[in-house]
Amino acid sequence: MTEQSKPRLVAAIVDSSGIKAAALAVETAHLYRKSDRRQAQLAFGVGLLSIAAMLIIWEGMTRLGVIDPVILVPPTRVLQIFWRQLVDGTLPLDLLLSTYRVLIGFLISAVTAIALGVVLGMSRVAQAMFDPILSIIRPLPSLAWIPLAIMWFGIGEKEKYAIVFMGTFAPLLVLVIDAVERVDVLYVKAARNLGASRAQVVREVILPGALPSIMSGLKLALAISWACIISAEMVGATSGLGFLIWVGKDYGDIGRVIVGMLVISATVVVIDAVFAALNRMLVPWLRNAQA
Amino acid sequence: MIAEAQISVQQPLAKAGEPIIRAENLSMLYRRGDQSVEALRGLNLEVGEGEIFCIVGSSGCGKSTFLNIIAGFLKPTSGSVSLRGSPIVGVDKRCGMIFQEYALFPWKTVQNNVEFGLKMGGMPKGERREIARKYIALVGLNSFQDAYPAELSGGMRQRVALARCLANNPEVLLMDEPFAAVDAMTRQLLQDELIRIVEQTRKTVIFVTHSIDEALLLSHRVGVFSSRPGRLKVILDNDLPRPRSSASQLSPRFLELKTAIWDVVQEEVRRQMEVMENK
Numbered sequence: 001m002t003e004q005s006k007p008r009l010v011a012a013i014v015d016s017s018g019i020k021a022a023a024l025a026v027e028t029a030h031l032y033r034k035s036d037r038r039q040a041q042l043a044f045g046v047g048l049l050s051i052a053a054m055l056i057i058w059e060g061m062t063r064l065g066v067i068d069p070v071i072l073v074p075p076t077r078v079l080q081i082f083w084r085q086l087v088d089g090t091l092p093l094d095l096l097l098s099t100y101r102v103l104i105g106f107l108i109s110a111v112t113a114i115a116l117g118v119v120l121g122m123s124r125v126a127q128a129m130f131d132p133i134l135s136i137i138r139p140l141p142s143l144a145w146i147p148l149a150i151m152w153f154g155i156g157e158k159e160k161y162a163i164v165f166m167g168t169f170a171p172l173l174v175l176v177i178d179a180v181e182r183v184d185v186l187y188v189k190a191a192r193n194l195g196a197s198r199a200q201v202v203r204e205v206i207l208p209g210a211l212p213s214i215m216s217g218l219k220l221a222l223a224i225s226w227a228c229i230i231s232a233e234m235v236g237a238t239s240g241l242g243f244l245i246w247v248g249k250d251y252g253d254i255g256r257v258i259v260g261m262l263v264i265s266a267t268v269v270v271i272d273a274v275f276a277a278l279n280r281m282l283v284p285w286l287r288n289a290q291a
Numbered sequence: 292m293i294a295e296a297q298i299s300v301q302q303p304l305a306k307a308g309e310p311i312i313r314a315e316n317l318s319m320l321y322r323r324g325d326q327s328v329e330a331l332r333g334l335n336l337e338v339g340e341g342e343i344f345c346i347v348g349s350s351g352c353g354k355s356t357f358l359n360i361i362a363g364f365l366k367p368t369s370g371s372v373s374l375r376g377s378p379i380v381g382v383d384k385r386c387g388m389i390f391q392e393y394a395l396f397p398w399k400t401v402q403n404n405v406e407f408g409l410k411m412g413g414m415p416k417g418e419r420r421e422i423a424r425k426y427i428a429l430v431g432l433n434s435f436q437d438a439y440p441a442e443l444s445g446g447m448r449q450r451v452a453l454a455r456c457l458a459n460n461p462e463v464l465l466m467d468e469p470f471a472a473v474d475a476m477t478r479q480l481l482q483d484e485l486i487r488i489v490e491q492t493r494k495t496v497i498f499v500t501h502s503i504d505e506a507l508l509l510s511h512r513v514g515v516f517s518s519r520p521g522r523l524k525v526i527l528d529n530d531l532p533r534p535r536s537s538a539s540q541l542s543p544r545f546l547e548l549k550t551a552i553w554d555v556v557q558e559e560v561r562r563q564m565e566v567m568e569n570k
Contacts, residue, residue, distance in 0.1 A: 285399075
């Protein structure tokens with residue numbers, strides 16, 4: 001506590017002489033970051049160990065027959081199945097198909113929800129008009145849309161896009177409206193004072209101001225998209241990761257089910273990494289923020 | 292009240308030069324539900340070109356309301372404000388506002404913040420770049436053009452806000468307690484810098500502050516706001532010799548003026564407290 005307040009005090013004094021405050025602040029921030037990094041490394045190491053321990057126990061229990069192979073197969077067997085499906089191309093194809101369906105539905109949902117969300121976030125009248133509709137569709141769990149999508153579009157690719165769209169649109173719209181509303185009116189005031197038109201305010205203030213929150217909304221929507229598509233593929237499909245798992249179940253093939261689940265888990269890890277990279281690219285001003 | 296005889300109480304007319312801002316009979320009534328608050332009543336003021344006019348007054352006396360009306364953010368209930376004879380009817384970029392909270396766009400670098408007004412006006416990139424550089428240099432932040440606001444101290448942020456405002460070439464600067472959020476030492480530096488910059492750019496300034504010291508250091512005239520409903524109760528001619536510095540605050544004349552202003556402010560603060568107690 002006292003250690004942390006010292007460098008700040010120095011920064012405040014230097015500040016009065018006008019210049020080097022930022023440089024100093026960056027320096028001290030770097031010091032903290034260094035110890036943060038060491039902690040992160042430690043946490044990562046511990047994490048690896050715990051996974052290794054879990055795998056060894058799992059392998060041991062299943063090999064020794066403590067766990068019935070109908071309930072769980074050993075991790076080496078899972079790896080074997082994973083490898084076979086990877087080499088024969090079924091797994092990559094299923095993954096690709098699911099990803100494609102997710103992306104199409106997600107993009108349609110993102111574009112429409114952001115556009116409508118900006119309008120609703122800025123206009124009380126528009127919001128009053130949409131609020132009743134939104135309050136009806138918002139509480140619906142994403143999966144509740146599956147029957148309707150199948151009835152409207154029949155089982156097929158369009159139905160998959162529709163399920164993703166329907167499942168993500170309402171939650172994303174709500175998040176975008178909230179993000180737009182939380183942009184400080186002070187920025188709008190400053191922009192107008194500097195001569196910005198209303199359209200310019202949307203482009204130069206509302207969108208960048210709401211962007212960090214919109215990005216976290218999109219990340220959430222993408223996770224929901226995956227949940228939607230896996231479920232949709234379980235209910236009615238002849239391809240995709242959800243189908244893969246469902247067929248595994250039908251054959252009583254625990255290994256295949258676990259492979260499918262692990263791949264889904266991996267895709268979410270990839271999504272998180274992609275969003276972290278996107279954030280660094282699109283929201284550079286929060287990278288070095290101190291406050 | 293000894294100082295009273297030596298203090299010239301001014302009419303709300305512009306002192307030097309042509310009046311650039313003229314506020315006539317301004318009144319402002321806020322309605323919240325069935326309650327209404329009278330923020331301004333019958334306010335008259337003329338500010339001359341190149342003048343620094345400081346407004347002091349207690350919290351909630353309508354000072355900010357007044358600035359927001361001049362900037363065109365608020366429409367007065369009655370009365371009008373004109374700039375060089377043409378009335379202010381909407382948000383007007385001829386009146387550049389400096390906010391206490393800086394209001395820099397966090398997503399833009401110093402350079403892009405300063406360029407903002409010019410970009411909105413459709414100026415080509417190369418040209419506005421050059422102008423922005425000039426004003427960044429004017430406020431002494433040359434090496435920080437690529438920094439984001441979050442990387443700067445409060446004093447530096449307010450300098451950027453000043454550069455952003457000046458780059459847009461407004462006729463009047465409206466400053467709403469601009470230095471209230473920075474530490475005392477930085478504040479003094481910023482005051483000196485503001486005097487230098489205003490003399491260099493020959494801008495007219497209307498400056499709202501809580502600090503009588505600050506008002507006396509900066510202004511040509513000081514207006515004291517009455518507590519709600521806000522009116523200009525007294526306008527004092529600030530004849531402290533220029534150039535002024537923190538040493539000016541030690542002169543007997545400074546103390547006389549400060550006492551005179553404090554007497555009026557004190558009276559208003561008391562009146563307001565009584566009003567609050569009676570509620």
